[in-house]
Amino acid sequence: MLNSINISHIFVFDQQQALDFYVGKLGLEVSADVDLGVMRWLTVRVPGDPTRDILLELPGSPAMDPKTAAQVRELISKGASGFAAGFTTSDAKKTYETFKAKGVEIADDLTERDYGTDFGIRDPFGNHIRIVQLVPTSHQLGPKVEGRR
């Protein structure tokens, strides 16, 4: 059986630009930056959460021929990568204001929903990322006590 999500990836077109965005603006930290010879293995994570990494992956050779890589970039730049990643925050409004002040492209304004308050952003390449302040679940509220359902 599987235990947890260890790593997932987001296609980026320029790893330095990706660092400026994911680390410089969103506040993630670099967890690995390794020269594998054929590629730069570059992962980021949320500070304080060492269990999940995101690989900032370049679409290109040797894994992809130039034509395929160009197609991938074209699709991502028109938003066709779908929902790339979701992050939680304990203060959606504050995070929204901070990101906006840093010039992060807001795709979708703060919205109250039944599962919490969330908003959407785009990374420089067109990937859609959502940030949510979840309403506490019964699990997070702690064990059931007498009188509370």
Next chain:
Amino acid sequence: MLPGGEIHGKYPASGVPAGSKTPWRKRRRMGPPEQLSLLRENHVVTLAVEQLNRRMLRARDAIDRAYAQPLDISRLAEVAHVSDAHFIRTFHATFGETPHRYLQRRRVERAMFLLRESQRNITDICLDVGFTSLGTFSRTFSDIVGESPTDYRARGYVMAAPTCFTMAWMRPSQERAVLEKRAAAISP
């Protein structure tokens, strides 16, 4: 630890990982010179397409975000930093429908959402999602969905997906609308 190098826990401000002397861009493997010039030409074309796509996406995000406001082509073309005529043409080439039709489908999708999830009356919903006339709303809704807002509500749909996802997935597609209209024509 991964093979082939060491882990640098710090954000390299210069873009060059600690320990390396040449920037990554220069160290990327390149083919023979004739392939290289072809690659460069293709790369320029691709960059232009990507940048135009990104602008169109910015305008499409604006539609998804501000559908309730009186959006016109000039305002959206401004978001995309292109001329009005160029905007309509390029948007259609990028997303397969005109910006006006995309906006209509977004408004109809939001109306479907409110018909399902709220008790608001149809006139209020029509204004909520950005239509200014009930006649246009009903006609556009019926045209896209294949049934009137009243009939749609009466069928009592239930959605289980998170609302940000229903927004992305429930905007009625051209294909579905046609199919539903055909179905409605066969079984009145």
